[in-house]
Amino acid sequence: MHSRSASRSEGEYLSSDSEKKKAIRPSSYRSDHRVNRHSRTHSSARSRHSPSRSRSPYRAPRGEKRHREDEHRSSKHDPRTFTVRYEDDRRSAYHSHGDHKSKRSRTYSPSRSRSRSPYRHNREPEKAQVEDMRNIKSQSVSTQDQKSDGVPQLETHAKTVKQNHEQPVSNDINQEYATTDPTPNTSDNSSSASADSTSTVMDEAAMIEARRKRREAIKNQHRSRATPLLVQALHSGPETPADSINTPPNGSVSPPPASASTPTTPAPFDGSAPQSPAANLLKDADSVGGDMFGSPKHADEPSAADYDPTADMQDERARHDKRLFKEDEVSEDKADQRVLEHIKDVEEQPQQKKPELDMFAEDDDDDMFADEPTTKSKPTETAAKTLDVGMMDNWDDAEGYYLTNLREKIDDRYEVTANLGRGMFASVIRARDTKSKDGRSVAIKIIRNNESMRKAGLKEVDILKDLAANDPDDRKHVVRLLRSFDHKGHLCMVFENMDMNLREVLKKFGRDIGLNLKAIRTYAQQLFLGLSLMKKCQYLHADLKPDNILADESRMKIKIADLGSASPITENATAPYLVSRFYRAPEVILGIDYDYGIDMWSTGCTLFELYTGKILFTGRNNNNMLKNIMECRGKFPHKLLRKGSLSYDYFDDLLNFRAQEQDKATGRIVTKMIDIKAKPVRDLRSRLIPKDKKMNEQDRKELESFADLLDKCLDLRPEKRITPMDGLKHPFITRTK
Numbered sequence: 070m071h072s073r074s075a076s077r078s079e080g081e082y083l084s085s086d087s088e089k090k091k092a093i094r095p096s097s098y099r100s101d102h103r104v105n106r107h108s109r110t111h112s113s114a115r116s117r118h119s120p121s122r123s124r125s126p127y128r129a130p131r132g133e134k135r136h137r138e139d140e141h142r143s144s145k146h147d148p149r150t151f152t153v154r155y156e157d158d159r160r161s162a163y164h165s166h167g168d169h170k171s172k173r174s175r176t177y178s179p180s181r182s183r184s185r186s187p188y189r190h191n192r193e194p195e196k197a198q199v200e201d202m203r204n205i206k207s208q209s210v211s212t213q214d215q216k217s218d219g220v221p222q223l224e225t226h227a228k229t230v231k232q233n234h235e236q237p238v239s240n241d242i243n244q245e246y247a248t249t250d251p252t253p254n255t256s257d258n259s260s261s262a263s264a265d266s267t268s269t270v271m272d273e274a275a276m277i278e279a280r281r282k283r284r285e286a287i288k289n290q291h292r293s294r295a296t297p298l299l300v301q302a303l304h305s306g307p308e309t310p311a312d313s314i315n316t317p318p319n320g321s322v323s324p325p326p327a328s329a330s331t332p333t334t335p336a337p338f339d340g341s342a343p344q345s346p347a348a349n350l351l352k353d354a355d356s357v358g359g360d361m362f363g364s365p366k367h368a369d370e371p372s373a374a375d376y377d378p379t380a381d382m383q384d385e386r387a388r389h390d391k392r393l394f395k396e397d398e399v400s401e402d403k404a405d406q407r408v409l410e411h412i413k414d415v416e417e418q419p420q421q422k423k424p425e426l427d428m429f430a431e432d433d434d435d436d437m438f439a440d441e442p443t444t445k446s447k448p449t450e451t452a453a454k455t456l457d458v459g460m461m462d463n464w465d466d467a468e469g470y471y472l473t474n475l476r477e478k479i480d481d482r483y484e485v486t487a488n489l490g491r492g493m494f495a496s497v498i499r500a501r502d503t504k505s506k507d508g509r510s511v512a513i514k515i516i517r518n519n520e521s522m523r524k525a526g527l528k529e530v531d532i533l534k535d536l537a538a539n540d541p542d543d544r545k546h547v548v549r550l551l552r553s554f555d556h557k558g559h560l561c562m563v564f565e566n567m568d569m570n571l572r573e574v575l576k577k578f579g580r581d582i583g584l585n586l587k588a589i590r591t592y593a594q595q596l597f598l599g600l601s602l603m604k605k606c607q608y609l610h611a612d613l614k615p616d617n618i619l620a621d622e623s624r625m626k627i628k629i630a631d632l633g634s635a636s637p638i639t640e641n642a643t644a645p646y647l648v649s650r651f652y653r654a655p656e657v658i659l660g661i662d663y664d665y666g667i668d669m670w671s672t673g674c675t676l677f678e679l680y681t682g683k684i685l686f687t688g689r690n691n692n693n694m695l696k697n698i699m700e701c702r703g704k705f706p707h708k709l710l711r712k713g714s715l716s717y718d719y720f721d722d723l724l725n726f727r728a729q730e731q732d733k734a735t736g737r738i739v740t741k742m743i744d745i746k747a748k749p750v751r752d753l754r755s756r757l758i759p760k761d762k763k764m765n766e767q768d769r770k771e772l773e774s775f776a777d778l779l780d781k782c783l784d785l786r787p788e789k790r791i792t793p794m795d796g797l798k799h800p801f802i803t804r805t806k
């Protein structure tokens with residue numbers, strides 16, 4: 070039982086008789102063979118108190134992100150040690166200067182050089198902060214100099230910026246965390262400055278300006294490469310740091326600038342768009358959602374369909390490199406240079422290294438890159454055809470992915486027909502099962518050739534087997550694992566073949582406008598069935614999102630997939646980066662004990678996204694996620710906040726929210742005390758049900774019912790959140806039209 074050796078040679082792992090449910094019950098599982106996708110190379114060093122749940126070995130233990138290889142060796146990065154990882158050095162500075170009287174002592178990782186999210190704002194603020202430290206004496210003056218330098222964005226928002234930034238920036242290191250208090254700095258350094266020092270200050274201001282221009286040039290390069298959503302997320306909309314400058318102290322949100330419209334202009338539903346057998350389900354004009362095709366519900370919010378996780382890698386990779394340099398105390402100039410070189414390299418070899426980006430990676434903990442990131446690609450045949458298998462003495466590429474050859478027969482049985490894509494953890498191919506009667510298609514997940522990934526894959530296999538054993542009739546909408554085997558050092562997981570994931574469905578049928586309510590109801594019901602099975606078997610999925618839900622060809626049936634992050638409920642230790650960020654429940658962020666409610670939260674986010682075509686919470690990091698969540702769901706009850714081991718990272722002693730924002734003029738990250746209104750400023754209902762939308766009474770009622778279900782999925786209080794079983798009984802689900 071769970072005593073498989075990870076190094077075991079070729080052979081089948083799944084046999085019909087050997088896998089009984091009790092063999093993989095969470096309890097025994099835990100005490101015996103714990104496979105951890107996050108364990109990676111340092112897994113053996115991990116204490117048993119370091120819970121180990123995650124799907125990819127490149128993702129850090131449970132909620133933390135993938136470490137770079139060299140970081141794997143240190144267990145100090147294990148978030149389960151309750152180490153809080155901060156976005157940058159300012160946190161330690163902040164604490165070291167005693168400004169904040171935290172109720173808890175925390176440790177901070179000194180090394181944070183990892184990131185990758187396209188939603189992450191650029192790193193310049195951090196550099197600027199370093200500048201702040203260096204030029205502390207002259208900061209006040211130099212900042213004012215910058216202010217008058219005609220930064221392009223400032224011209225655009227001249228008036229607002231003027232109002233917000235007329236005040237000199239504090240020159241006091243102890244005031245590194247600015248507040249919304251606009252009181253001008255009254256220190257005497259400017260008044261007592263000598264002519265010499267003034268000249269020094271001016272020189273420094275000029276240097277800063279030169280650096281700013283360089284950074285701006287780099288940012289512009291990144292902008293030009295970024296996907297529309299990234300551009301929007303980074304440079305427009307009320308949730309971007311840049312626009313936080315327009316955010317009034319009360320936390321209300323400024324309307325986005327005109328340019329902040331949805332990246333891809335929502336177009337009326339195009340009759341020529343791809344049809345599916347379930348076209349009626351997906352665009353039934355009689356249904357509430359159906360008549361919304363062609364009528365974008367939320368043109369001002371990031372599109373869920375538009376995001377291409379592979380497209381922003383250069384930018385992320387470059388910034389990642391840049392941060393590494395910063396941490397190594399190499400000059401910014403050199404770091405900038407390195408970034409430019411990197412971009413050039415990538416441009417020159419566009420096909421050689423296709424980086425992968427997980428859009429939901431954490432902004433502030435690490436990167437989830439493998440050493441050589443890869444991309445999830447569309448099914449393709451051409452690349453594989455060019456391989457000359459006869460010439461190969463190594464079946465893997467440099468990253469440990471199996472180099473699949475089309476029409477190759479794997480395990481003397483599966484004839485490869487298409488590459489479905491690559492994740493961080495595996496490549497997925499479609500193949501024809503030549504040993505099946507009907508030559509049916511299957512999907513095979515070929516785990517990368519890496520010991521810890523293999524272990525993580527074995528964990529996924531065990532959980533999938535347990536779930537299947539508890540659903541003999543296959544009625545619970547969890548993807549079916551048919552068998553697993555070993556092939557040339559790779560663990561291969563053979564799955565029933567599905568057609569596409571729900572992000573792809575959204576892209577195809579509901580770009581920017583979402584799917585209709587009939588489809589949402591069908592999918593919601595099936596998700597609740599899947600989650601009720603998982604709950605019955607005591608597993609958390611911990612990575613639910615449209616990408617991990619697969620639809621069959623008819624699009625009528627969906628299945629929960631990618632259980633690489635799943636784990637027994639007993640392994641629910643604090644892990645502030647568990648679950649992809651946009652779908653991350655607040656209790657995870659706040660360090661409150663969590664359970665099955667986290668999957669219901671993710672389900673709520675997913676259903677909203679499927680209906681509107683927009684991502685519900687697009688926080689750049691955990692801090693910004695909380696702000697997003699409160700703007701939509703209202704204030705957290707104090708009682709709840711007091712339960713959180715990490716609450717005081719985001720709230721002060723009086724439980725006022727400390728929002729981290731980027732000052733557009735100085736680039737500095739500042740903390741603003743935000744008075745969150747009890748009444749949400751962007752409440753769920755108004756985002757779901759446009760006031761001016763004409764619809765009949767029946768449709769409105771139905772939409773209200775959906776809103777009520779989402780309300781219950783997205784209850785801030787985990788213990789009050791609806792359960793999968795109750796979800797199945799909700800009127801929105803039980804109602805038949």
Ligand SMILES: Nc1ncnc2c1ncn2[C@@H]1O[C@H](COP(=O)(O)OP(=O)(O)OP(=O)(O)O)[C@@H](O)[C@H]1O
Binds near residue numbers: 489496569
């Ligand atoms: N059974 C299947 N049928 C069809 N396509 C599949 C199947 N399983 C996976 N895929 C495709 O492969 C993609 C990656 O699968 P999966 O998420 O399981 O791999 P992963 O390596 O864990 O990815 P990630 O890096 O996102 O964790 C899916 O998004 C889906 O598009």
